Amino acid sequence: MYDTSVPWTRRLAVPVMACSFVALAPAAMAAEESTAVIEEIIVSAQKRDQSIQDVPIAISAYDANFIERTKLDDVKDMITFTPGFSGQTKDSFVDAINIRGISTNSFGSAVDPSIGIFKDGIYQGRTGSAITSFFDIERAEALRGPQGFLFGRNASSGAISIITQKPTTEGVEGYVHAGIAERGHIELDAALNVPLNQNWAIRMAGYSLEEDGHVTNQFAPEADKQQFQDKKAARVSIGYESEDLSFTLIAEAEDRRQSGTIYRAIDASDGTLDFFGVTLRGSREDSDSDFLEDIDEGNILSLTALLDWKWGDLTFTSISGYRDYDYRYAEDFDGAPFTSNHYLQDQEGDYYSQEFRLLSPDTGRLTWYVGVSAYKENIKTLFTQIADEEIMCQAFYETDCTTAVTDPDGDFGFDEFIPNPDGLVESNDIIGEYTGWAAYADLTYAVTEKLELSFDLRYTYDKKDFSLRVHEVESQLGPFFAFGYITDGYVSGSESWDDFTPRFVARYAVTDDLNVWASVTRGYKAGGFGSFTLDIPLNGATDIFEVLDEDGVVPEGTKPAAFDPETLWSYEAGLKADLADRKVQLAVNTYYYTFKDLQVSFFDEDTFNTMVANVGEVDGYGIEASVRALASDNVDMLLGFAWADTSVEGADAICDDCDGNRLTNNPEWTLTGVINGHYPMGSDELFATAEFRYQSKVYGGLENDETISIDGWTEVNLRVGYESANGWEVSVYAENLLDDFHYDGVSLNELPIPSHNFGFARPRTFGVDFTYRFGK
Template sequence: MRRRDTLASASVLVLALSSVGLSPAMAQEVASEPVGPAVTNVSDIIVTAQRRSQRLQDVPLSVSALGAEQLEASRIQSVEDFQGRVPTLVYSEHNASDPQIRIRGIGSDFDGASLERSVAIFVDDVYLGRASGGTADLFDLDRVEVLRGPQGTLYGKNTVGGALNFISARPTQSPLARLSATIGNYNTLEARAVVSGPLTDAVAGRFSVATRNHDGYNVNLNTGNDVDDLSSVALRGALDIDVSDTVNLVLSADSYRRRGAGANRHAINIGNLAFAAAAGPDARHNYLVDDGRQDTDTSGMSARLEWDSPVGAVTSITAYRTNDADIALDLGGNRFSRVPGAITAPFGNSNAIKESADQYSQEFRLGNTIGAFSYVAGLFFFHEEVDRREETVIFAAASPIDQVNIQDAESSATSYAVFADGTYRFNDQWEFGVGLRWSKDDKSYKALISGNRFPGLPWAVDEDKSWDAVTPRVTLSYHATPDRMIYGTVSRGFKSGGWDGQPTSLAASSVATDPEYVTNYEIGAKTAWLDRRLILNASAFYMDYTDLQIFTLTALPGQLVPVGALVNAGSAVNAGIELEANLALTDQTNVSLAYGFLDTEITDDVMVGTLNVNGNRFSRSPEHTLSLNVDHTQSLSADFDLGLHGSYRYTSDYFYNTENTAPGLVKATNIFDASAELIALNADWKVSLWGKNLTDEEYPTHIIVSANTGFARFAPPRTFGATLTWTY
């Protein structure tokens, strides 16, 4: 009943936003007025969310776009920084190779050689098969597009929650150079450089580099060393080649190298006296078995060919990418000893992962506009090979024998797809779109699972499986005026199946998890008011899931640590509202807001141990997310401007676990960031002072839930510093 009320209320809100424009008399009156220039550029942002260039305000989808200036002003350096700035997006990170992104309550909790994510990441339209690609530094980007809701028609598999597309800045036809250097607390040292310009009359090039270094935010009391530190280098290069008047070729390559110690863990929501006695004194100081490591390397290259042919715009994207990860973590962070009488937790747990992956992809697209009909159609191919070794060790204070579980796995995946999407414009007001995609996944999985944690080990697995899916979408749009549109859409997405990376029996190791499917029903409005000084967009959605994949932790007899499993939850639903607003109060002051409301529920009987989670909320799906950003520019003199930026982010309570129990409860958070910059108008430089998490809020970003407690990784503390930027 509550979800029906949510959807009904949201529908009224969406229609109210366009009510003025939907009145025929008012629509005629507004349309007859000249459309004045936008005070801000928000309404004129160009995106390619539908695989063609469009104004953001003309796209009948829930899309957030963050441009280069906004990314810089907010110091957005990773996907984690989008949390709160994009409605219903929540980010957590188990380790540097396992980012967990959720949009509208949908994401993935489990990693494995054959497993994939519910929110897909693309770099310049190239799909990243491995999740570790999502932890790379973001720099030298033209924009980031975040598409909310299933994108199965144009983006393919693993987009049931949505998709993120990072669009790199392209080589420029005029010389450009930019240097920046940053210092901050925790011995933060950062440097970035960009050089771009023409190499010949037909070739332009761009090269950029970024380095980040900081000490650890937390301390391992066993060794006295920092953990959660970072040392990274990112490189990107591109050549933009005009082969002829009708053919353009962009060759690009990128590389990212990350090194650092392991992640901190701290016991929270403690209901066990032994854990309470053995826990670290605070969230930043804990007892890890060793410092661990979080080392990742990712690189790729692509060739994008665009041909303005007689039959339409032909695009070919050929890409190769590779990812390597070497991770070692203590998952508890408590004091542990087998010495009689020593203060100790009942058990400890460590995890080590080595993974290597290679992928190849090819996409062909043909797009054209014939009269009132626009379309894009294409073919897609993807192949990935993954080698992964994961070792889990559980040590008990009461036993000298460790429980060990080792998985050596190889996975191969090949995907094919055919898709088409078209839009017909009946007149200046009405537009109808329909699209369809057929996808096929072929997967093979081999694994040797050894150790002594489960009876009957070792197990050998050699399985293969194929799935196919049809993912359509239908959209109807009504443009009441050039600046006000409402739309309704029905779309479908799917996430591929795979094999559990940590099975508890031979039978479980051989059974593949089924794909998950979602159907999205959505209405929305995109509007501009006050001569485009106010941009106000809203959407209301209802999403119906089949075979939703969820992660569970279950206590089994003889096991000190709950056992993780990936299962299909049957049916589930969620409904919500998303609002985005941008107001130019004056020519110098701009205010933006993003809000998401989310109501989720598992609607099938699913047993997690002895608990039926039917009726529970999805894990990591806060009911409310909100961000408020204020930017002000003040002229100080003919030579200098002062820029001020402030942001506030709120996330309401949510459960980290599907069971919705107290150890997995995350309390509401309030985060404040701010910056001030002095801009030299005639000298091509600026200096900024910045601070993030100014109130030093301590809040968990990842929790492993155990009996009577949760072991949490915490967000970075308060950070601050100064950045000097020079541009030529």
């Protein structure tokens, strides 16, 4: 007879302790016996509160204490501690973040991110809106592999779910935190929870961070240093709680201002810098850029409404979201003291989403949930690319512009060359309206007390209405590099895609302390349109330039260049175990996936355009593991490990002889760890925390060119502090203790844009934090 009074998901593993939302628990003392055990981690990745050890997904979770102690600033900082994640950068772009080697690989405005970022169940969108600061966070969950069956939007490579602290009627409580560090680092955040009556409560939180830059620009060494930060954010949450109904309304705003991505050109084997006759000044820790107005600036407003209603034995959930943002960005993409490409992006957008879900009781052999979701996104973006006219003439005509434009047999036919004071300025803008909806279902059946089978199915429909306009060019070179043509107004198109994505899962409880699982999942990401190219009918001509009119305008029949969805099948197996009398918690998984029609951004030499196209196939496989352990009553640790191999086939459109090569910026090895020491001093505690991450070599292109690569690096952080039983805590810390310099990533480019490294590691930094907590 099955005990239906206990949820089935709880019958397979006895909780270690009362649930607490921790990813790295401090040593938990078991009453008078002085026996430490690992606290149970509760996650909601599968729409129910479950022990992380019972969830048949490769998942890592981090609670408020972990986020605060390790100083996670935003979602990208989670990459440091999550096996299988890489591509941490210091900007608002999401194209470099990758999971198991798969990244978005495009900075345009009509490509959906491969990784889904969700806050309180609301999809956070794309570059300019997806990255917001961590403050007053309850926990964050990082999921690897396709996750279309768990959220309102598809996530083909993985997902990050952030859960903010909610109002509670249990009492007045909150915290105040202040931190100072080198380079003018001042960090302030605070939260206050106030019950209004027995059912209503309000929670208010605020956040501020300022820090001066640390990268010297040798082109203008007296200018302010680059890679600064200046962020302000606030959140107000109002919550209602009764026996059968809970409702939360959340309003959040953030003003995010920082440096754009900082690049340093590479004197690669293609001789790009030799062509310009340039020797970069300073060391590899300095930039040498003639562009002094780099900026990464965003204003983001979000409104969220969450409702859970106990409807008999069922639970009805509604998740409503609205996001509005303005984004302004500028960078020196060539990373050198000349102007071959200064890139600017001015973007605004809004996003609406609604999800409804019905959840069965936890009791019984069969549990299930079903749901529907819909979204609408409006986006407008102006892209601008600036280059020096003489550089363009030398690069493409091997002569000066006067000779090039006045040559009667050339392409221009001017009597004289009149330089444009602003250089070659090429711009285009896009208007997009993207809509979609999905329906999904999850069925889980307990075949026996040990064996559990699940089947998930999702249907997704996406539609994109897209318009692109290429502006006239004032330079006598005309439309030259960014597009090579202009349009007479907007060129518009519309495409839609749909797909069924199933998932099959088996979980077997070998013992109360050992679960094994396996899954087969199909992933999907919608198609889209390229932001920097058009589909031009050749009408029998040999290239596009033969069909342009005398002003360089595209012919009738031109439409946006669409690309297809990317799909994959992912096969995973793993085990999760509690060992050594619950002093060690182990999670190990292995995976194999096959990506088809991978969406890749590349520069097409035939059209001189940056294109997004579906390229061949990618096979990936690897092993990921994490260990949480209590070495003693006073020492605990979290260790993570990942080994990954990726292989590209059929990428002839991008490179020659790159079949079998690794994906871009995909490390073979990553090792992460956090070690905590806790030393009681009466009712108080002295603590110390050491963190580290090692990442092996990565390549900047599918060619896997050794000169366009970043060697492996290691970063170590250290923190020592004192926690009082009266609610206050003070600590001192050193980030990048070994002062190990490295770049975040590397990119392969072609003349006239040099290949370059990007994202400069923060130097060794010393700081002090103070926190006071009050209330419950």
